[in-house]
Amino acid sequence: xxxxxxxxxxxxxxxxxxxxxxxxxxxxxxxxxxxxxxxxxxxxxxxxxxxxxxxxxxxxxxxxxxxxxxxxxxxxxxxxxxxxxxxxxxxxxxxxxxxxxxxxxxxxxxxxxxxxxxxxxxxxxxxxxxxxxxxxxxxxxxxxxxxxxxxxxxxxxxxxxxxxxxxxxxxxxxxxxxxxxxxxxxxxxxxxxxxxxxxxxxxxxxxxxxxxxxxxxxxxxxxxxxxxxxxxxxxxxxxxxxxxxxxxxxxxxxxxxxxxxxxxxxxxxxxxxxxxxxxxxxx
Amino acid sequence: xxxxxxxxxxxxxxxxxxxxxxxxxxxxxxxxxxxxxxxxxxxxxxxxxxxxxxxxxxxxxxxxxxxxxxxxxxxxxxxxxxxxxxxxxxxxxxxxxxxxxxxxxxxxxxxxxxxxxxxxxxxxxxxxxxxxxxxxxxxxxxxxxxxxxxxxxxxxxxxxxxxxxxxxxxxxxxxxxxxxxxxxxxxxxxxxxxxxxxxxxxxxxxxxxxxxxxxxxxxxxxxxxxxxxxxxxxxxxxxxxxxxxxxxxxxxxxxxxxxxxxxxxxxxxxxxxxxxxxxxxxxxxxxxxxxxxxxxxxxxxxxxxxxxxxxxxxxxxxxxxxxxxxxxxxxxxxxxxxxxxxxxxxxxxxxxxxxxxxxxxxxxxxxxxxxxxxxxxxxxxxxxxxxxxxxxxxxxxxxxxxxxxxxxxxxxx
Numbered sequence: 001x002x003x004x005x006x007x008x009x010x011x012x013x014x015x016x017x018x019x020x021x022x023x024x025x026x027x028x029x030x031x032x033x034x035x036x037x038x039x040x041x042x043x044x045x046x047x048x049x050x051x052x053x054x055x056x057x058x059x060x061x062x063x064x065x066x067x068x069x070x071x072x073x074x075x076x077x078x079x080x081x082x083x084x085x086x087x088x089x090x091x092x093x094x095x096x097x098x099x100x101x102x103x104x105x106x107x108x109x110x111x112x113x114x115x116x117x118x119x120x121x122x123x124x125x126x127x128x129x130x131x132x133x134x135x136x137x138x139x140x141x142x143x144x145x146x147x148x149x150x151x152x153x154x155x156x157x158x159x160x161x162x163x164x165x166x167x168x169x170x171x172x173x174x175x176x177x178x179x180x181x182x183x184x185x186x187x188x189x190x191x192x193x194x195x196x197x198x199x200x201x202x203x204x205x206x207x208x209x210x211x212x213x214x215x216x217x218x219x220x221x222x223x224x225x226x227x228x229x230x231x232x233x234x235x236x237x238x239x240x241x242x243x244x245x246x247x248x249x250x251x252x253x254x255x256x257x258x259x260x261x262x263x264x265x266x267x268x269x270x271x272x273x274x275x276x277x278x279x280x281x282x283x
Numbered sequence: 284x285x286x287x288x289x290x291x292x293x294x295x296x297x298x299x300x301x302x303x304x305x306x307x308x309x310x311x312x313x314x315x316x317x318x319x320x321x322x323x324x325x326x327x328x329x330x331x332x333x334x335x336x337x338x339x340x341x342x343x344x345x346x347x348x349x350x351x352x353x354x355x356x357x358x359x360x361x362x363x364x365x366x367x368x369x370x371x372x373x374x375x376x377x378x379x380x381x382x383x384x385x386x387x388x389x390x391x392x393x394x395x396x397x398x399x400x401x402x403x404x405x406x407x408x409x410x411x412x413x414x415x416x417x418x419x420x421x422x423x424x425x426x427x428x429x430x431x432x433x434x435x436x437x438x439x440x441x442x443x444x445x446x447x448x449x450x451x452x453x454x455x456x457x458x459x460x461x462x463x464x465x466x467x468x469x470x471x472x473x474x475x476x477x478x479x480x481x482x483x484x485x486x487x488x489x490x491x492x493x494x495x496x497x498x499x500x501x502x503x504x505x506x507x508x509x510x511x512x513x514x515x516x517x518x519x520x521x522x523x524x525x526x527x528x529x530x531x532x533x534x535x536x537x538x539x540x541x542x543x544x545x546x547x548x549x550x551x552x553x554x555x556x557x558x559x560x561x562x563x564x565x566x567x568x569x570x571x572x573x574x575x576x577x578x579x580x581x582x583x584x585x586x587x588x589x590x591x592x593x594x595x596x597x598x599x600x601x602x603x604x605x606x607x608x609x610x611x612x613x614x615x616x617x618x619x620x621x622x623x624x625x626x627x628x629x630x631x632x633x634x635x636x637x638x639x640x641x642x643x644x645x646x647x648x649x650x651x652x653x654x655x656x657x658x659x660x661x662x663x664x665x666x667x668x669x670x671x672x673x674x675x676x677x678x679x680x681x682x683x684x685x686x687x688x689x690x691x692x693x694x695x696x
Contacts, residue, residue, distance in 0.1 A: 067449060067581040068566060070461040071304050077448060090578045113302055114565040118579025140302045140565070144292065165306035167468065172308060187306060 005216025010159035010182040011134040012106040015058045016218035016239050025235030025277045027056070028220055029270065030110060030244035032063035033096045034088025035079040035251060036260035042096045044251060047263045049105040051271040060100045061137060061244070064093050064111040071112075071139045075245040079252060090115050090124075094131040101132030108161065108182075110137035116149075125152035135159025135182050143179035150179065161185050161220075164210065166202040174213055183218040183240060184210055204237040227269075231276030241277055288599070293482020296605070299598035301481040303461070303568040310468040315483040317388050322490070327383060334379045335494065338412070339369045341376075343495075345502040345664070350629035355646050356653025357660050361511070362667040363499050365523060366634065372669030373495060373523045374405035378474060380491035382409035385472040392416040392471040396460040398425055398453035398519065399590035399637060400432025401669055402476030407441035409474075417441040420459045422452035425589045431673055450583040453519075453593045457567050477520025478597035481568030485525075485597050492526025499664055500530050507662065513538035513648060516666040517640040518611060519555070519591035521600045523668035528609060538610065541600060542644035544586030545613030555584035556613035557596040558604045566594070571601040587616035587677060588636035590669075618643040620681050623671065635669035636677060642667070 004017050019026035029048040033041050049056045065080035065088055072080070093109055100107035109128065116124050116136070128136075135158045141149065143162060153160045159182030164173055166187075177184050188203035203221045210219050221234050222242030231241045250265040293299045301311065321327040335341040343364045352360045365373035385393055393415050397403030403419040410417035419436050423445040426433050436443050449455040457480075464473040478485045478492070496514070503511055514531055516524035518541035531537040546554030554560065561572035564579060574582040574594035584594040603609035619636055622643035627633040634642055645665045652661050671678070679686055 068454065068458050070458050070567075071465070073462075081449070084580065112565075114573070114575070114579040114581075116579075117565060118575065118577070139304055140568070142301070142303075142305055142308070145300050145302060163305045165304070165309075167306055167309040169309060169312075172305070176305065187304075 003216070004218060008181050008217055012059050012108055012159045012161070013182040013218055015106050016183050016220070019058050020218065020239055023282060025238055025280060026058040026218070026220070026240040027231065027274055027277050028059045028061060028240050028242040029057035029247055030061040030063060030242065031247055031251070032065050032076065032080050032083055033093050034065055034083030034086060036082070036255050037086060038088060038092050040261055042099045044263055044266055045096055045100050046103060047267050048247070048270055049100065049103045050267070051274050052267045053271065055274045056270045057105065059106050059108060059240070061108045061110045061242070062093055062096050062100065064090055064109065064115055066112040066115060069112060073245055075248045075252060079248050090119050094127060097128065097131040097133045106134035107132065108135050108137055108159070109133060110139065113138060113141040121148045122152045122155070125156040125158055129156040129158060133158065135161060137161040137185055139163055143176055146179065153181070163187055164206065166206050170209070173209060177210060177213055177215040177217060180217055183220050184215065185242070186210065186219050186221045186238070187223050188221045188234070203234060207237050228272035228276030231273045232280040235277040235280035236282055241273070243273055288602070289482060289486055293486070295599050295602035298570050298601040299482055299485060300570050301568060302565045302570065303481045304465055306465050307468065307481070311481055311483065313388060314384070314487070317384055318483060318487050321384060321387060327387070331380055331383060335376070339375045339379060340367060341494065342498045343367050345499060345506070348626070348630045348632070351626050354625055355649025355663065357657070358645070358649035358652065359660065359662045360645050360649065361662065361664045362632065363495060363527065363664055365495065365666060365668045366632070366638070366670035370401070370405045370408050371672065372401040372405065372635065373492060373526060373666070374402040374476060375408065376494055376526065377476065377488050377491040377522060378402070378405040378409045381472065381474040381487070382413050382415065385415060385474070386413055388472060390470055390472045392467065393474050394418045394420065394460050394463050394467070394471055395474045395476060396420045396453065396456040397476060398422070398456070398592055399588065399635065399673060400425070400429040400436070401590060401635070401673070403441070403443070404432050404435050404439070406474050406476070407436040407439035410441060411439045418444060418463065420444050420446050420456040420463070422450070422456045423447045424451045425453065425456070428677065429589055429673060452584070453589065454567070454581065454595070461567070477522040478525045478599060479520040479567060479569060479571070479595060485569065485599055488522050489525045489529055489599065492522050493529040495523065495526035495666060496528065496530035499527070503664070510534055510537050511664040512661040513540055514664045514666070515540040515542065515641050515644050515648065517542050517591060517637050517668060518596060518600060519544065519593045519637065520595070521597035523666050525597060525599060527666040528603070532608065539603065539608060540644055540648060541609055541611040542614045542640045543611055544584070544588060544591035544640060545615040545618070546585040546587070548615055549613050553585040554613060555586045555592050555594065557594060558600065558611040559613050561594070569598045571598045572596055572604070587619065587681070588640065590635070590637040591640065612644065614640040614643045622646060623678070624682070627671070632667070633671035634667055635671050636674045638666070638668045641665050
């Protein structure tokens with residue numbers, strides 16, 4: 001088991017550490033606010049923390065839909081576009097954050113940077129912290145351009161989770177990991193979000209490169225996980241397993257079936273994933 | 284240059300930079316390294332010059348258009364004839380340079396985004412020439428209004444992907460190309476067609492387009508013994524304009540004018556006048572002016588010309604606008620189409636609708652100078668960035684032509 005630097009864990013990293021102390025990887029679930037509509041999306045986020053029997057995600061990532069989501073695959077694009085057409089706004093994320101935070105599960109927001117800039121970096125940090133948010137995941141903001149965000153996240157005690165990739169050089173890996181608070185988001189395969197039949201062996205290699213740095217931060221692995229077996233596989237080496245597109249797909253399917261409020265498939269998938277991280281044979 | 288921009292992080296003051304997924308940083312660093320090495324490599328430069336001359340047909344002429352000048356106050360108007368390049372636009376300048384870089388990096392596949400299809404055609408052309416695999420992303424709306432260019436790309440052996448996401452135009456094609464690149468970066472180079480995107484693209488594309496102003500300057504000095512009073516270009520992402528401006532930025536006596544797509548009029552909200560109406564923001568990996576709503580969502584842009592239909596703009600243009608060095612004004616669809624008709628019928632030169640925005644700008648600037656200073660005899664150089672063949676369908680609809688002959692002669696009664 002890896003030892004973590006408690007001063008840098010923040011609230012979301014602490015959830016990873018707690019899972020780790022229980023001998024398993026943390027489960028991180030993503031859903032965008034506003035799909036199929038704002039109230040249902042908030043209900044779905046709460047369902048992420050519950051699964052079918054009260055066992056669900058350890059951390060919830062809340063997306064804010066954006067018109068130009070260059071990191072996202074078809075499922076998340078489709079849900080995001082629909083949410084925007086239905087009138088979702090940046091400010092809708094705050095009630096979602098509060099609802100998740102009320103369950104005791106750390107709530108992160110994952111979003112493209114222009115939305116935060118437009119709101120005002122410091123203003124967003126203030127309102128987000130007031131809503132009970134734990135931190136931000138910034139897919140198109142790297143530490144290179146993050147001075148303002150680093151200052152605001154320090155001021156409001158928010159976690160900042162930057163992404164690293166298999167293509168990151170050792171030097172960039174070190175810089176990025178140093179800039180993170182909470183945990184490190186490792187993109188497992190080169191590509192956009194989307195469920196894949198197999199996850200890549202690039203993930204364990206990347207996780208071990210990060211650990212070699214002696215970062216003291218947990219490493220979450222994302223992009224590609226869609227079921228409990230894959231979660232078990234990824235959870236064997238990573239400190240956290242991140243699932244997004246597969247969860248969103250259950251909501252897309254429910255809407256396509258004419259029952260957009262039906263969270264049954266979502267809850268079942270969460271239960272499957274939660275059991276996956278619990279049966280992983282940890283390295 | 285008085286100051287060399289961008290800086291080493293790709294910033295033009297506060298504009299530019301790199302707002303992209305970490306997964307692309309290694310490729311962008313590699314590209315920058317190769318580009319710097321190539322700039323300093325006489326062999327690379329010689330090969331590029333030879334391609335420009337013997338393949339693309341450079342230098343392009345500088346044509347004085349006397350009959351058209353009559354519509355421009357007291358101005359003498361000259362056209363920098365990028366429309367006469369191989370493939371019919373300035374896009375080939377950048378593509379040949381980036382194709383050479385692709386080969387230098389040992390990559391075997393190129394991808395590109397395209398609006399009007401001119402950059403896609405140029406990329407497909409270079410891919411054919413260099414034996415590279417090629418995929419071009421094009422908004423679904425644009426594939427419909429520029430069907431001729433879709434067919435040209437396919438003839439050249441490229442795969443054309445219609446992008447049905449979002450507004451189904453240039454910005455969405457760029458999104459899709461970025462998605463492809465994140466997943467394919469090991470063997471694929473993304474030939475961005477304009478001076479936009481993450482560092483080092485705005486700089487690379489400017490440098491490969493710089494030849495436009497370098498030639499113009501030499502041609503002016505050679506023929507007229509002076510610099511022009513102003514250079515004018517249309518601005519979508521802004522590559523032909525950056526090429527036209529680059530060598531004149533440090534000549535304060537030369538005014539720089541960029542003309543954005545005013546669409547149906549900026550007051551209607553249906554336009555692509557990014558600098559005139561946009562706010563600072565982050566889009567497609569750069570900080571620049573963006574047409575966006577109160578939440579920061581990108582607004583859909585509108586223009587009769589697919590090549591200008593883009594809600595962002597290259598970061599160096601944002602900087603030139605913010606510093607006041609260059610002036611940017613919107614030109615409406617109607618003004619551009621009128622200018623297209625006038626230039627075609629006075630000079631026998633049919634510009635692309637994109638370029639017609641700059642032609643309309645010359646009429647406006649020439650008349651304005653004549654009003655404020657009737658004694659002035661300004662020399663205006665317009666970058667005629669592309670030819671209008673691809674736009675005949677649009678012209679048929681706009682001018683109410685039906686493509687049938689005016690009358691019939693001979694034949695059986």
